[in-house]
Amino acid sequence: MTDVIRRFVSGNKARFKDKHLHLELDLVYVTDQVIVMGYPAIGLEGLYRNRRDDAKKFLEHRHGKNYWVFNFCPVRENSYAPTVFDGRVSRYPFPDHHAPPLAVLPLVAREMRAWLDGSPDRVAVLHCKAGKGRSGTLACSYLLSMDITPHPPRLERSNTTKQWAQVKVEKLMQVMPTDDPSGSQPASPRVSVETLSSAEDLTSPAETVPSTSTVTIHGEEHPNGTIDVAPVSLKHVLDLHTSRRMKSPSSPTKKVKQGVSIPSQRRWLGYWSQLLANQGPHGFWEVDTIKPKPKVRLTEIKVRMKDLGGVRVSLVRAANMVIDRTKYGRSGGSKGNEQGHVWVSLARYDDVLAEELEACERATRHESGNMGKVRTALNEDGERETSRHFFTDSQWDSTKMVRSFARMGVIGNNAVQTEKAGDEFLTKYVLRPLSDERWVTIKEDIPHATNGDSGVVNDAVPSETNSIADVTHPSHERGIVVDAHREIRVKFYMGQVFIAWLWLIPAFHVDLPAMTPGTASTILLTRKDTDFPVGIGSALLDVEISFERCAEEEPEQPPGFSHPHSVTTPAGEAEGYADEPTGIAANVDSIATDVVGGFVETTQATAN
Structure with a gap:
């Protein structure tokens, strides 16, 4: 049983x-x-x-x-x-x-x-x-x-019994005599167990590589936007893992589920593939740690979504009300969120953890520079460097490892726009940085605001004249300054209902050497490039993230924050999670819309 x-x-x-x-x-x-x-x-x-x-x-x-x-x-x-x-x-x-x-x-x-x-x-x-x-x-x-x-x-x-039978068939085929009377053996494709295992999941390299994002600089597209540097090698490895980890489909018409299926995890493998090929971003994981790291300013995020439809809009509104009135909601009564406005939370791993991991990477890297090999030379103590003891205790993982550091929302009257694409209407949200003070104001004051001139009611669907941030301004007018070599998690919400998230490292998507301070570039990612776009996330069309190069002496916003057990005080802890829905709170829409396939997985995911 x-x-x-x-x-x-x-x-x-x-x-x-x-x-x-x-x-x-x-x-x-x-x-x-x-x-x-x-x-x-x-x-x-x-x-x-x-x-x-x-x-x-x-x-x-x-x-x-x-x-x-x-x-x-x-x-x-x-x-x-x-x-x-x-x-x-x-x-x-x-x-x-x-x-x-x-x-x-x-x-x-x-x-x-x-x-x-x-x-x-x-x-x-x-x-x-x-x-x-x-x-x-x-x-x-x-x-x-x-x-x-x-x-x-x-x-x-x-191998399992079935897999071993395939291996024996392959060996038998290799030794079978030819029917050619001349005795010659014409070259023919060799059928291998690998081919047998993965033939049903054959895709083009572009489909297997983790991201289809493009970069635009001064209006021109640059090839650095794509990360398919070694598509054959990466595709081979992903297919090998899938062929072994996943069941064969019950029907020939069905595709094998991917072994590594989360787009951001596949994107990370694309980054790693670039580094192994010595084609990563210039100066990435530089041995000389004195050199300042390049910085970019995240200026805005544009989110395009299809029409949700009346039924789903009502579900979103109901979900926000349920979240707000239960212990699962962390917003402290954010009635303004009932209106279904789109916003994002930006997060990254603990800064001290990231710095120490990168230091360990440099210390264990092979003398030749080969990223995949461990260093053979002994250190000053006459010992071989190893990363084995880095996580011996629970210093870094006894609490949340990912920390929120900023939010972005719609700013001004033109921040929510309606577009027509063919026979359907799309809504585009232009998100810019929000200060903590204005975030509190949004939650508390918007429900009491009136707009008699426009005839907009508080429960209306977001529109060009009804925005959660009409009364706000960004905390940093020009954008949020971040380390271009560090990871960023962009987590999307409508009110308090989870839409999707994605992880990226800007340096792998923008051509930093070609960018001078003030130069702008954009990254376009489709719904397939985001993680867990279930429920209302199924209406997501694409996301466009805009960066511009800034001077290296500009401080990051916010300043670095760290784990409470580390030496420094976690500057970002105060704003870390207080207003970010998690767990079941972020997934009521998934329950309401009966997204059974993705609900359990997404409920677990958004709790982190």
């Missing part, structure tokens, strides 16, 4: 049966040396996830002491002592459904490489909670860094 429950929870993910141990686990071999699996759980959670004892029994029976576990779950989500696996555990935690700090990718890839290069008998075991997004992202990070093209498992113990 419990196996039935576990299969249901696994959904579209493939599972592994060991006939000798009579075990079935949410686990697969991506290669002969790389395993990904679901969280090894105990107690009630063990009824629907991998039982911890079963996972350990499986690994020890098959690999003895030649396995090392990589755990990507923060302690606030789930945890266990390293002694569970005899101390062979490394932690690199980051929130579920998110992109990690980019420096985590090389650190994990290098530690995996150092371990696996020690013996062909060794395996690396990667897990998060579901063993899909986070584990898949970091497994692909390692596979991208390999010196040879990774291939599916070739050992019997790494």
Whole structure:
């Protein structure tokens, strides 16, 4: 009975049966040396996830002491002592459904490489909670860094019965004699187990690369906007992971679900692919830390949405009222949000955490500059540099790792515009920075405002004459100054209802060397480039983010903030989460609109 429950929870993910141990686990071999699996759980959670004892029994029976576990779950989500696996555990935690700090990718890839290069008998075991997004992202990070093209498992113990049968068929086809009477063997395409596994998910490189964004500078498009530097290699790795991690579709007409499916995580792999090819942004992760990092000013964000329709507008209004009147709402009675106005929250990882991870990346980078290899030279203490002990304790992941630092909303009478595209109408929201003081004013004062001249009522749908920010002005008129080399999470809301989010690093999308201070550039991302656009997010058409280059001496806005356990005081903590809906509060629309497929996943995601 419990196996039935576990299969249901696994959904579209493939599972592994060991006939000798009579075990079935949410686990697969991506290669002969790389395993990904679901969280090894105990107690009630063990009824629907991998039982911890079963996972350990499986690994020890098959690999003895030649396995090392990589755990990507923060302690606030789930945890266990390293002694569970005899101390062979490394932690690199980051929130579920998110992109990690980019420096985590090389650190994990290098530690995996150092371990696996020690013996062909060794395996690396990667897990998060579901063993899909986070584990898949970091497994692909390692596979991208390999010196040879990774291939599916070739050992019997790494394949299921069906997969091993395919491998044997391939070997048989290679030795079969030709029917050509001349005895010659004409060249023919070789059918491999990899082709058999992934043929149903063949897509063009452009579809596999994580982003289709473009950059415009002075009205001209620049190729730096796309991140398909190594589409064949990246596509190969993503397809390999998908072919191993996901079930084959029940019908030939159905496509295989992607293994790494979250656009921002795929975008991160695109960034990593560029860095490995030495084609990353100029000066990115510069060894010389004295040089100032380039800064850009985020001036505005344009959001275009299709017509929601009367029924969905009513649901959004009802959702905002429910959120506002329950303990889940964190807005403290923000009646103004009932009107369904669009705004965004900007966030990034803790600044000290990001700086220390980047310092660890520089310290462990190979002397040759190869991003995928760990440094071999000893440090001043006569020891080899390692990132293994970075997350030994829970300093960085016992609380929220992602911190909000600014908000943007509609400003002025022309900030909400109506456009016609074919037979349908679109609404475009032009979002600019909001100060904390004005944010409070918006929430408290807008419900009492009247506009007799325009005939607009407080419960109306946002329009050109009815804006949540008509009485506000931006905190920084020219925009928000950010480090171009740092990650930004842009999280979209309508009132208090979650629309979607996306992660990006500006330097990978704008041509900084070609930009002088004041030069503007834009990044255009479609709905497919955003994460979890379910519910009202299905009406999202595209997002256009505008940056301009600014002088390097300009301070970031706000100044750096850090973890409460670190040396400095978290300057951004006061504005961090007080007004940002989370968890079920951000997903009432998903419930109301019966988006069953994405609701559970998005509810978990928006809680971070």
